[in-house]
Amino acid sequence: MAKSINRLTTTAVRTAGEGWHHDGNGLYLQCTESAAGGVNRNWVFRYAYEGRERRMGLGKFRGNDDEDDVSLAKARELADKARALRKQGVDPIHARDEEAKRAKTEKEEQARAAATAVTFRQAFEKFFADKTKSLSNDRHISQWRSTLTTHARAILDRPVAEIEPDEILTVLRPIWFEKPETARRTVQRMDTVFKYANVFKMRKAENPCSGVTLVLGRNHREVRHHPALPYAEVPAFLFCLRESNSWPATRLAFEWLILTATRSGETRLARWHEIDENAAEWRIPSERMKAKKLHIVPLSLRCLGILQALKAVYPHGPGDLLFPSMKAGAPLSDMTMTKVLRDLGLGERATAHGFRSSFRNWTTEVAKAREVVAEAALAHTVKDKTEKAYRRATYLDERKVLMQAWATFCANPVPADTVVRFPERAAT
Numbered sequence: 001m002a003k004s005i006n007r008l009t010t011t012a013v014r015t016a017g018e019g020w021h022h023d024g025n026g027l028y029l030q031c032t033e034s035a036a037g038g039v040n041r042n043w044v045f046r047y048a049y050e051g052r053e054r055r056m057g058l059g060k061f062r063g064n065d066d067e068d069d070v071s072l073a074k075a076r077e078l079a080d081k082a083r084a085l086r087k088q089g090v091d092p093i094h095a096r097d098e099e100a101k102r103a104k105t106e107k108e109e110q111a112r113a114a115a116t117a118v119t120f121r122q123a124f125e126k127f128f129a130d131k132t133k134s135l136s137n138d139r140h141i142s143q144w145r146s147t148l149t150t151h152a153r154a155i156l157d158r159p160v161a162e163i164e165p166d167e168i169l170t171v172l173r174p175i176w177f178e179k180p181e182t183a184r185r186t187v188q189r190m191d192t193v194f195k196y197a198n199v200f201k202m203r204k205a206e207n208p209c210s211g212v213t214l215v216l217g218r219n220h221r222e223v224r225h226h227p228a229l230p231y232a233e234v235p236a237f238l239f240c241l242r243e244s245n246s247w248p249a250t251r252l253a254f255e256w257l258i259l260t261a262t263r264s265g266e267t268r269l270a271r272w273h274e275i276d277e278n279a280a281e282w283r284i285p286s287e288r289m290k291a292k293k294l295h296i297v298p299l300s301l302r303c304l305g306i307l308q309a310l311k312a313v314y315p316h317g318p319g320d321l322l323f324p325s326m327k328a329g330a331p332l333s334d335m336t337m338t339k340v341l342r343d344l345g346l347g348e349r350a351t352a353h354g355f356r357s358s359f360r361n362w363t364t365e366v367a368k369a370r371e372v373v374a375e376a377a378l379a380h381t382v383k384d385k386t387e388k389a390y391r392r393a394t395y396l397d398e399r400k401v402l403m404q405a406w407a408t409f410c411a412n413p414v415p416a417d418t419v420v421r422f423p424e425r426a427a428t
Helices: 010-015 072-087 092-116 119-132 138-151 165-176 180-199 214-216 233-245 248-260 264-268 301-313 336-345 354-365 371-377 387-390 397-408
Strands: 019-024 025-033 040-048 050-059 281-284 295-298
Touching: 019 072, 019 397, 025 072, 040 072, 050 072, 050 092, 072 092, 119 138, 119 180, 138 180, 165 180, 165 214, 233 248, 233 397, 248 264, 248 301, 248 336, 248 354, 248 397, 295 397, 301 397, 354 371, 354 397, 371 397
Parallel strands: none
Antiparallel strands: 019 025, 025 040, 040 050, 281 295
16 A cells, blocks of 8 residues: 655655655655756645635755755654644744744844944944045044044944934033134034934934024134235245254155145155156146146245255165155154144244145136136146036146246245244234
8 A cells, every 4th residue: 555644765855857746745846857957845734724726835856955955854853744734724834934033023123222322433333334435534533533533532432323412512612712723624524424314214203413503503604714914925925934843754745745736745745756757747646636637736946956855865865755754664753744834933924735725816816827727736626517517627737837937936036144934823
């Protein structure tokens, strides 16, 4: 008499051809041709429920004992469980679906609980891991971190999901009128972290930064640009700079910064391999530029002279840095040029960055340069998207003439026996 249950063997399962193969008691092996020409083997439990036939998939037989493989013994075990539910009047498919829903809900609740337990500090660190990739230099990175760790200390270790607008007001009130620019950056950066928290389900409530500026009121003060010397005073400044007792690399770096109209970081981190003396060009790579785009600076005759002076001052080679600090292998500090200005009594009237403004005013009032050429010399980005798409010229030939004219202007003679006194800044 043929067996009514457990009819199949593992060997039979492995070699079964296309069709339905009954193991007994409603357990079947369904074999179908695969796209690759082989055979797919799937376990199916067939049963009746409320007068209708139901087919419940129990998994695939692979025969390799991996995690997804459902062996003959495993299929029989699953069929036994389904059969027991059926005897209780329960639809096994419905029971399985309900269990899957419960498991999914539990998993989601656990994920929500874990997310809402995240502190503002932890949310910031997760966000900042990606943000640092878009920041242009180490200074911006440290500013982001110091802004929040200094001024948002009160909320750093609070769950980001629980922070309320009144806590944001507590953070901002001490600096809102006293340090308006710092306050603006603080609220902007907190706002960004909360938006990140909302995206990644760490927080459900509305962003607590919304509307706080309306509560605090207007704190705008007159916009203060980087203090800058009038271009007419630049030759006198360079005279004083050359006569100062600053470190040689500092004096040469400051003059280079003025003559090339570059930013402090671009000058301080300049490398010899970026210089093409034959072409009289300094090619600043994109990763060191604010706009993340290669910037070619035409070098005036005086700039080429500075290169020769550097070679004379550092006959054994300063390494790859054009302007090395006294600390071997390290660039000049970002405070180096600020100290020079203070030593020369110009701490309140000028900044290193301000000499770019001096140059820009000179291009307009003296050189009468085209605006696009002057802006290209400063590596300014084009803000209008349409114009940016079409303006691809670098105006290099015109800029070569412009930068040499600027160097010539900066070399205007100042009598050697003259004591240079810079005019006092007008009272405001």
